Amino acid sequence: MAWRIVIAGGGFGGFYAARTLERILPAQAAHITLVNDVNFLLYTPLLPGAAAGTLEPRHVVVPLREELRHTDLRLGTVTHAEPHAACIHVRSLEGHVEEIHYDQLVVALGSVSRTLPIPGLAEHAIGFKTLSEAIALRNHVLRTLEMAESLDDPKAREAHLNYVFVGGGYAGVEGLAELQDFAADVIELYPRCRVQGMRWMLVEAGDRIMREISPDLAEFTERELRSRGIEFRKQTTVQRVGPDAIELSTGERIPTRTVCWTAGVKPHPVVERLGLPLEKGRIKVDRTMRVEGRDDVWAIGDAAAVPDPAHGRRVASPPTAQHAIRQGKRTARNIAATLGTGRVRPFRYRTLGAFVDLGRYQAVAATVGIKWRGFPAWFLARTYHMAMMPGIKRQIRLLVDWTVDLLFPRDASELGQLGHPPALDRMPLEAQSVGGTPGEVVPAEARLDRRQGAEGAPRPAAAGAPANRS
Ligand SMILES: Cc1cc2nc3c(=O)[nH]c(=O)nc-3n(C[C@H](O)[C@H](O)[C@H](O)COP(=O)(O)OP(=O)(O)OC[C@H]3O[C@@H](n4cnc5c(N)ncnc54)[C@H](O)[C@@H]3O)c2cc1C
Numbered sequence: 001m002a003w004r005i006v007i008a009g010g011g012f013g014g015f016y017a018a019r020t021l022e023r024i025l026p027a028q029a030a031h032i033t034l035v036n037d038v039n040f041l042l043y044t045p046l047l048p049g050a051a052a053g054t055l056e057p058r059h060v061v062v063p064l065r066e067e068l069r070h071t072d073l074r075l076g077t078v079t080h081a082e083p084h085a086a087c088i089h090v091r092s093l094e095g096h097v098e099e100i101h102y103d104q105l106v107v108a109l110g111s112v113s114r115t116l117p118i119p120g121l122a123e124h125a126i127g128f129k130t131l132s133e134a135i136a137l138r139n140h141v142l143r144t145l146e147m148a149e150s151l152d153d154p155k156a157r158e159a160h161l162n163y164v165f166v167g168g169g170y171a172g173v174e175g176l177a178e179l180q181d182f183a184a185d186v187i188e189l190y191p192r193c194r195v196q197g198m199r200w201m202l203v204e205a206g207d208r209i210m211r212e213i214s215p216d217l218a219e220f221t222e223r224e225l226r227s228r229g230i231e232f233r234k235q236t237t238v239q240r241v242g243p244d245a246i247e248l249s250t251g252e253r254i255p256t257r258t259v260c261w262t263a264g265v266k267p268h269p270v271v272e273r274l275g276l277p278l279e280k281g282r283i284k285v286d287r288t289m290r291v292e293g294r295d296d297v298w299a300i301g302d303a304a305a306v307p308d309p310a311h312g313r314r315v316a317s318p319p320t321a322q323h324a325i326r327q328g329k330r331t332a333r334n335i336a337a338t339l340g341t342g343r344v345r346p347f348r349y350r351t352l353g354a355f356v357d358l359g360r361y362q363a364v365a366a367t368v369g370i371k372w373r374g375f376p377a378w379f380l381a382r383t384y385h386m387a388m389m390p391g392i393k394r395q396i397r398l399l400v401d402w403t404v405d406l407l408f409p410r411d412a413s414e415l416g417q418l419g420h421p422p423a424l425d426r427m428p429l430e431a432q433s434v435g436g437t438p439g440e441v442v443p444a445e446a447r448l449d450r451r452q453g454a455e456g457a458p459r460p461a462a463a464g465a466p467a468n469r470s
Helices: 012-024 044-051 131-150 154-161 170-189 191-196 215-227 269-273 321-338 375-388 392-407 444-452
Strands: 003-008 030-036 040-042 061-063 071-082 087-092 097-101 104-107 111-113 125-127 162-166 199-204 231-234 238-241 245-248 253-255 258-261 265-267 282-284 297-299 353-357 363-367 370-374
Touching (some): 012 030, 012 071, 012 104, 044 170, 044 353, 071 269, 104 321, 125 131, 131 154, 131 170, 131 258, 154 162, 162 170, 162 253, 170 191, 170 199, 170 215, 170 258, 170 353, 215 363, 363 375, 370 375, 375 392
Parallel strands (some): 030 071, 125 258, 162 199, 199 231
Antiparallel strands (some): 040 061, 087 097, 111 265, 238 245, 245 253, 363 370
């Protein structure tokens, strides 16, 4: 009988585990099942490009069914697991819960934005982790410009034209840089806004940005962003977020309707319901990625505390796609080894480099000891991501998008209504109350629109539901 290999989570770790298993195990030897809550892999390093309108949103995802031809894809949400009964529980799209039994399980459920108990944060800020958040941000920036343009009072326009990012890791810095670049492009179409100008700000609790890369490259990034007018508040924390202002530990109160929270990630909360040992919230595994005390469960990526070979295995590997991909591939080989093909080996990868795309043909990069900045780094980053994108068809689409972006100005259509068509027998969505009801899951766009509100419209109490997350 074929072995039942179940992979929970179809992001970088889970996708590469499935793909490697497909390649190394004969089809009749194993039945591979991949459980994911969406039918695509989100290529997160390109998320800032999608937010900035440089890339089509569909071009930054990989349809799992297209790339995994011999894997049984089950769309659903893993709710919990029973390791002693060797099964996971999955809520399917249409709502029923089923048990999926396994001989080998790989947990690759990723992470979610790490929030803090700051008053108003959950209600008024948005993350930058999912495709829906990135696209909602782009649409929101356009709406703020439209709104500001319609106001006669420059003081009233201010909150619409101030944008605050919190958290200076590479995801936050890239998101801020690309979105500011986008807004600086399209503001030409808004005469009043252009005259008044925008204000973009990065708030970081530490004394430097981007700890993932060397201090000189981080300094170069900061200089580049300062030269575009972006303000930095380092060693500063957020005290409170309101519907139209943010308060900082420096005592400053910045009028703003846009607060983007990019201050780190934490393992997906569902990992606490899997009955597996945890270490600082991540699943505890050994060097081979096998979960402590279990022969049949492996954990990888952001959800797992895989001992980092680059630091003598004293700390967990950083939550990066580079690590998740290699852990996925290695785990697949280790599973094959437990089934009799090859040997179980430890995870050995050390980071080869890092790219931080800053938009406007600027980037910083560190690759195998060589540091790059400016245009060469930008070119290198794009070439690298194109090469890493699975599938030639998607690689060509990226190339076309980037080429079009070089030749033409960016599109300023605000498409926030996409995916939310009005019901046939109801008022259009814009005319309905966006107040929300208790327990309602509010899409990212709707939450931002609530903040945006119509001038003078009462602002409803916040629902604060996380966007696009199970
Ligand atoms: C904006 C941004 C930019 C980034 N840039 C880079 C970069 O340039 N380089 C780099 O190395 N890393 C980058 N990262 C980090 C990288 O995205 C993560 O480290 C990587 O995705 C982790 O892989 P994973 O497989 O652990 O999780 P993920 O890729 O997040 O995959 C987890 C999967 O599990 C699914 N899932 C979650 N919960 C459930 C559930 N209950 N049931 C079913 N399915 C579920 C999710 O939908 C997802 O498909 C970036 C991250 C962000 C947010």
